[in-house]
Amino acid sequence: MLAYVVAVQVIAYAVLLATAVTTPVSTRSWTWLGVLVVASVIHLEAAQGIERVRELAAEGTPYTHLQSVWFFAGVLLLPVPLQAVLIGASFAHEWLRVFRRRAVPHRKVFSACTVLLATAGATLALAAFYPGVDPGQPLVTALDGPRGVVALVLAGLIYRLVNYALVVGAIIATNPDEPAHRALGPASDQLLIAAAVGLGYAVTVVMVHQPWTAPLLLVTVLALHLGLLLPQFRAAARTDGKTGLVSAQWWHDQAAAELERARRLGDPVGVLMLDLDRFKRINDRFGHLAGDEVLRAVAEAVRREVRGTDLVGRWGGEEFAVLLPGVDATGATRTAERIRAAVSVLHVTARDHTGQDVVITGLSLSVGAGAFPTTATTVTDLLLAVDAALYEAKDHGRDQVRVAGAGTA
Template sequence: MSSIRHWRRWRQRRRTDRERARAWRPTQWSLWSAPRVVIGYVLVVDIAAFAVLIGTLQFVDVHRRDWLWLAVLAVGSAIHIEGARGIERLREVAAEGVPYVNLKGMWTFAGVLVLPPPLAGLLIALTYAHSWFRLRRVTPHRWLFSAATIVLAGAAAGVCLVAIDADSYPGYPAGIVGLFAVTVAGLAYWFTNYALVVGAVLLSNPEANARAALGRLSDQAIVAGSLGLGVAAASLLRHEPWVVVVLLLTILGLHRALLVGQFQTAARTDPQTGLANSVFWHELARKELARAERTNTPLGIVFLDLDRFTSINDAYGHLAGDQVLKAVANTLSRELRADDLVARFGGEVFAVLLPAGDAVDTVATGERLRTLVEGLRIPVNSPGGKVELSELTCSVGVATYPASGTTLEQLILAADTATYAAKKAGRNRVVTAPDRTPDTPHPA
């Protein structure tokens, strides 16, 4: 049996190797099935990067020390990629349709700062080739495009360094001028890469939301951090090369901790609306209820259920339904206080937690949200083209602690029952859960 398993694994590996080899054939790339404007954009970027590499071969002399620095940066990049490989596979899949942010820029930007352009280009090629072979989540033409954007970003940074102090290049001047030089180079590096990637995302999917294509602000903070670490690595190479090992170990620990935290956040978020999901809402609601009990303060819960939402899906399609959910989610998020927590509870139901919300405040919030939803005008995509949906309504149920219940389960049931009562009474209204006394069983 063992020999059969080994034979099957060998066959599977051979099959995988053949598929990977076919994927590298340009004729097999899915790029050619893309719109012409996308094909042209990608080819222009790739050719421009190749021209930059060829054009800089004689730009500066390459010394033995440069080869040593290249080896240190390449090894550091390889160890970094291996150490974070598992979580980066997941992140790259999760980043589909938006700019994919990673910390490889730490090594490539360090190379741009201290290596001659040909060796900096070689470092970029080695880093991205290693990443592709180990992660294997990106098609070859996309890998090539990503590497090309980094080459062009490095060229933009190099131009800035030369313009500020040509005598120090490759490298950067000391003192305040050096700080200015690496800052300008970092901004040029970031902007060039970011603009090229966002352009590709928008051209590939013209209907994509521009805000989603730009990515999250927190992702750009990661990019800024990686460039700062690149400056640190470059400085250490120039003065204390052995300390790069310590920096690498530090980065590996921070990288894993940072990205695990990102995935914990993602696990608490509803992917369609960007709101908290019901699991996270329950978790925070229990903590807020415990605080309310401890401080003897009220707590409000609002349930909002979109009326006749199924008819939107049936008439305009599920894409339109998703757009309605996002529009409602954005409206609720903007209207509520910073301390309030709104979540998508499931389907077309939203739940709002109001810390310190008494009965008057909770009912007023429910009525305000109902009015806002009723006044929405939402442009959506349908099989027949763009349409604007209006006259959207919702049924709202509110419950408060301690009047409606003293446990989270009781409060949720009270708000849910009130929402059902609002629907039964004709929809598009707010119903308050009745007060519950110790002698009165909670409504079932």
């Protein structure tokens, strides 16, 4: 496996070195590079929430990188050395901002190298179709008629197949106990890449002929990305209808994947279990509809007090679970105290069972806190530990945080 990864990277570096010393780079190419880098950064910033979930959910299968829109546009506009700059900038930004340095660095380097080999292969295919094109000119200007369509389709196929084959090979090699077909990922991912290739071509045509309309295509890419994938993942997460939080099963599956990542990185992962104190009294006094308003308000308060990288789920009834990647038990306790304080000052306006408007106050939470690996090393054991800490908080007067194995916080 090590030899395979090193070989792919060495070939990518060799391609970069060979093209860097032989390919002329025009001033206009640098301008287009700047535009594509800015577009890719804006794209990732807008979609970072869903991309964190998609990348984690894709563990063990190829992670379909929708930055392919900009990478394939780079094939049609930029020489290979500048394609490498675009790819490197995108992966570096992704590692820093989307995954907050919690992705395995050598995996990202390997993935970037596979993308560079894919873009170089696609560039070579287009150059073979149009050998007379000035090396300083973008290849998109040469595409014309049916021949251009064939060249574009071939370049798109090479781009996808090179990257896909190299990544699938690595996944199969590192997961010998898993069925090989699982490494192929869902067939629908191929449609996403086909769409990305088409959009990449549209981006280049607009940038060459009507550059002032390019921002409209960026909006189009973002709209398709968020409009199509976000509902898909919300459905997959089986979002709780009352609170908008993810379901207990989805939360558990994501927690298991996050612990596996943390085990590789040597990072901690905090877990909180929260229970709304005396919730039955609220239902009995004001009615279940008012109780539902309280649950929604508490859920929103919890979400406001955690980071975008954290995962909040409804565990059942009036219980909530929070996953805190990269946070140890001390940090989890601080987060729990912030959440408890935020809930304590809530004023929830609701309608009681008589139809009268009421304001419900005096809410409190009992919280159990713990962290991987100090509290436990599996999701099940970690949940059992923080649940026991939660009941300890209940037994000792409620409205407090208890750390698993450490007493009151």
